[in-house]
Amino acid sequence: MSNTVATDLLPLPTPQTHHVGGHIQYLATTDSTNIRALEACADGHVFVAECQTAGRGRHGKQWHSIPHVGLWFSICLTAPLPGAGFAAALSVRDAVADTLPLSIRWPNDLYAEQRKVCGILTEQRGNWLALGIGINVNHIREDFPTTLRHRAGSLAMATGHQWDRGRLLKTVLECLDPLVDRLRRGEHDTVRDEWVAACDIIGKHIRRGGISGKVAAVDDDGALLVSTRMGMQRVTSGDIVVLGV
């Protein structure tokens, strides 16, 4: 149980948007908001949960989603929508930029200082996409499992003050909306370029398992194209070590 002062998620302020958040469904508890979004088949609908009992992370990992301190939500969008994951990361970064600079790290995480504060999971089923965003908002260190405490953080830990989670949801959706508009107009290259610039990975030497080389590009799926002595190699997932330029 958190020692922090719980801030209410409700009432949810209405975002000024065209593509996302026209309908926002609040759930006191659910297994995963991504599952709700995939089932909904309703473009732009948002599902936000106070608590997820089976929050999903990348690669089948569990996403730790305790109540009252986090912001766990998913947006249902028509698929395909290349670049949706890039747009999600940029929208979270932009939503808090006035107060807190966040860095985007490959494959698609947001960090405050050296601690992960946000993860993004995009899942597609048929013609529908769930764009899932998990933000550690008002967590204190003890809210995380001991195995995560050395690398997980929250917006509150980084700024020293509590955040209004409902207002944050509204701001993220308002930052996401113009990006989704650009993606739907076919401008996914420019959205990806913005993400790549923010990620600051091009030209860096990286190592992952047996692969070692210089990052030449990021493709539309977010995979790294790494120039190695064996030729160009594609790195799609896993922990990378950034060795520098």
Ligand code: BTN
């Ligand atoms: C990761 O970094 O591994 C991705 C984490 C994504 C977590 C969010 S929380 C809202 C949405 N629902 C889920 O079950 N997962 C995503």
